[in-house]
Amino acid sequence: MKMNDCGASAPADAIPFSAWMGSVQSRIEHALARLLPAPGIAPARLHAAMRYATLEGGKRVRPLLCFAAGELVGAAAERLEVAASAVEMIHAYSLVHDDVPCMDNDVLRRGKPTVHVEFDEATALLAGDALQSLAFQLLAEHRLADDPAAQLEMVKTLAAAAGSRGMAGGQQIDLESTGKLLALSELEYMHIRKTGALIRAAVMLGAACGAPLVADERARLDRYVNCIGLAFQVVDDVLDAEASTATLGKTAGKDSKQGKPTFVSAIGVADARRFTGELRDAAHAALAAFGARARRLAELADFIVLRKF
Amino acid sequence: MKMNDCGASAPADAIPFSAWMGSVQSRIEHALARLLPAPGIAPARLHAAMRYATLEGGKRVRPLLCFAAGELVGAAAERLEVAASAVEMIHAYSLVHDDVPCMDNDVLRRGKPTVHVEFDEATALLAGDALQSLAFQLLAEHRLADDPAAQLEMVKTLAAAAGSRGMAGGQQIDLESTGKLLALSELEYMHIRKTGALIRAAVMLGAACGAPLVADERARLDRYVNCIGLAFQVVDDVLDAEASTATLGKTAGKDSKQGKPTFVSAIGVADARRFTGELRDAAHAALAAFGARARRLAELADFIVLRKF
Numbered sequence: 001m002k003m004n005d006c007g008a009s010a011p012a013d014a015i016p017f018s019a020w021m022g023s024v025q026s027r028i029e030h031a032l033a034r035l036l037p038a039p040g041i042a043p044a045r046l047h048a049a050m051r052y053a054t055l056e057g058g059k060r061v062r063p064l065l066c067f068a069a070g071e072l073v074g075a076a077a078e079r080l081e082v083a084a085s086a087v088e089m090i091h092a093y094s095l096v097h098d099d100v101p102c103m104d105n106d107v108l109r110r111g112k113p114t115v116h117v118e119f120d121e122a123t124a125l126l127a128g129d130a131l132q133s134l135a136f137q138l139l140a141e142h143r144l145a146d147d148p149a150a151q152l153e154m155v156k157t158l159a160a161a162a163g164s165r166g167m168a169g170g171q172q173i174d175l176e177s178t179g180k181l182l183a184l185s186e187l188e189y190m191h192i193r194k195t196g197a198l199i200r201a202a203v204m205l206g207a208a209c210g211a212p213l214v215a216d217e218r219a220r221l222d223r224y225v226n227c228i229g230l231a232f233q234v235v236d237d238v239l240d241a242e243a244s245t246a247t248l249g250k251t252a253g254k255d256s257k258q259g260k261p262t263f264v265s266a267i268g269v270a271d272a273r274r275f276t277g278e279l280r281d282a283a284h285a286a287l288a289a290f291g292a293r294a295r296r297l298a299e300l301a302d303f304i305v306l307r308k309f
Numbered sequence: 310m311k312m313n314d315c316g317a318s319a320p321a322d323a324i325p326f327s328a329w330m331g332s333v334q335s336r337i338e339h340a341l342a343r344l345l346p347a348p349g350i351a352p353a354r355l356h357a358a359m360r361y362a363t364l365e366g367g368k369r370v371r372p373l374l375c376f377a378a379g380e381l382v383g384a385a386a387e388r389l390e391v392a393a394s395a396v397e398m399i400h401a402y403s404l405v406h407d408d409v410p411c412m413d414n415d416v417l418r419r420g421k422p423t424v425h426v427e428f429d430e431a432t433a434l435l436a437g438d439a440l441q442s443l444a445f446q447l448l449a450e451h452r453l454a455d456d457p458a459a460q461l462e463m464v465k466t467l468a469a470a471a472g473s474r475g476m477a478g479g480q481q482i483d484l485e486s487t488g489k490l491l492a493l494s495e496l497e498y499m500h501i502r503k504t505g506a507l508i509r510a511a512v513m514l515g516a517a518c519g520a521p522l523v524a525d526e527r528a529r530l531d532r533y534v535n536c537i538g539l540a541f542q543v544v545d546d547v548l549d550a551e552a553s554t555a556t557l558g559k560t561a562g563k564d565s566k567q568g569k570p571t572f573v574s575a576i577g578v579a580d581a582r583r584f585t586g587e588l589r590d591a592a593h594a595a596l597a598a599f600g601a602r603a604r605r606l607a608e609l610a611d612f613i614v615l616r617k618f
Contacts, residue, residue, distance in 0.1 A: 037473055037474065041474075042478075042482070043473065043478045043481040043482050043485070045481065045485065046473050046477070046478060046481040047473060050473060093438075094438075097434055097435075097438060100411075100434070101411075102409075102410075102429075102430035102431045102434060103431050103434065120411075121411035122411045122412050122484050123481065123484075125406055125409070125411060125412065125434070126406075126473075126477045126480055126481050126484075128438070129402075129403075129406060129437075129438075129441065129471075129477045130471075130472050130473035130477040130478070132438065132441050132442070133441070133468045133469075133471040133472035133473070133475075133477065134468070134472050134473065136445045136464060136467075136468040137464075137465055137468035137469055137472060139464070140461045140462070140464035140465035140468060141461075141465045147457075148456075148457035148458040148460075148461055149457040151457075151461055152449045152450075152457055152460055152461060152464075153449070155445060155446075155448070155449035155461075155464055156446055156449035156450045158445075159442045159443070159445040159446035159449060160442075160446055162438075162439075162442040163439050163442035163443050163446060164346055164352070164355050164356060164359060164435075164436075164439035164442070164443065165346065165350075166442075168355070168435045168438045168439040168442065169351075169352045169355055169439070171435055172352040172354065172355040172432065172435050173351070173352050175431050175432075175435075176352070176354065
């Protein structure tokens, strides 16, 4: 990786990306464990399901993006922990609901039985519902911005990202598209909602925890999230087409088997891979004017595109 | 109804309760229709399901309580419309999810096919999810309190009421109690969460839209909501045991058939009826010191206890 691609030359004392990532992942794991209801508190089975769905899993891409955006604006880690946890709870709830029999009917997630398999379907439904509520409760009850009005804006950002014109809407379009061949533009439309909306929220919430960005900076950050949000999904499709179940920790080749349109089915593996490279370049370009403080965001664009899992 | 029971003597120019109720119900119907995504906007099927689940249905008890509490503090109707709509969307989402096959598996709600019957199960799941998101979006994007920090408190109140130690938690306890005989105290514990939490939020959000209450006033309002929240559920159990499906607009006698514990199964119809009368008296007593401005809250305590549907 050439950091001057994105104008972010690393300070001599900066820790390597992998160490930074590990430290944020560890931090977010502890934050989630603390912010989720304790396992012994009634209703214990529901709380156990919420913790099972959220803890010890995933790459934590959204929390990493939230922390990286926080670094851009000098945000306090204590704020970022809460904002990132809220985003991750929305993500975790969406996975729980996606996996139930009436949706994707999947039994394996992050290498473990899915929540409705480990618990039961009703508990999975309620655990997802309660995780969504908890995300908004966290954004409201902790001090995350100097200005309470800006914090209300954070609630709005996450709610809109999760809702019918964001993640849930993208999921609906995904369901309805099964068995259809979508054009590239239609696939993008779907994924900007299904995956991109929450990735955008992760970045914007992280940025909202620190010094306010000016309009031009917001526009640049916007371009960055558009690129990585889409890249994330295209890479997912490529990995799903290529990888084995053991590597992914979830059922591989599922989308194509279910007749769901993917970027690979639309343009093939080679072009999909090329597309991710272009998106990565565009993400770097959008960050260039920020300089070194956008280093982690630039590294995450690389991580998202180059990951093997 | 003797209004001096609760110290709220009606001003000579006040409209009768039934007319007030009708006007609030009409107002909330228009507000919901305006605040829900328009039916034509993509994803159209999801938005149609959200509207189907929310519009033209129910007594709107929670919005009525929100408006009545707003009257206590001189809140603007424009604010109350948004706050009441947010609460009603949480309520509507909970009904959609309650009705799906893995939960209560019900096909009739408010005299119409349930959402998963009219649409499909996956759309019902997503419509419920998106209604919850929209509720929090509304609380964040409209100006509902003079102080943004107080408005963040409203978000927290609704999120806690909806979450694992509120409505969703009560639902989980309800599921786990099927086939068990619960003591009266255990039934109360369940219903304070399952039904009471959102009723409390409706009142507290209405009160938050106007002039702030002092601690003593909040405590009195708290006693009031404790009484009516519980009364609401006891009356539901009595009606469910007594009424026919046609009158209720939903499957009658369902809870006892499913082996779910109810207040009627715990203490019998006569004692359950007597209990509702005591709760109503206690609700009136809690409001006494507020005087005439608590009139609608007092009338709603009567309405909740004396309703036949």
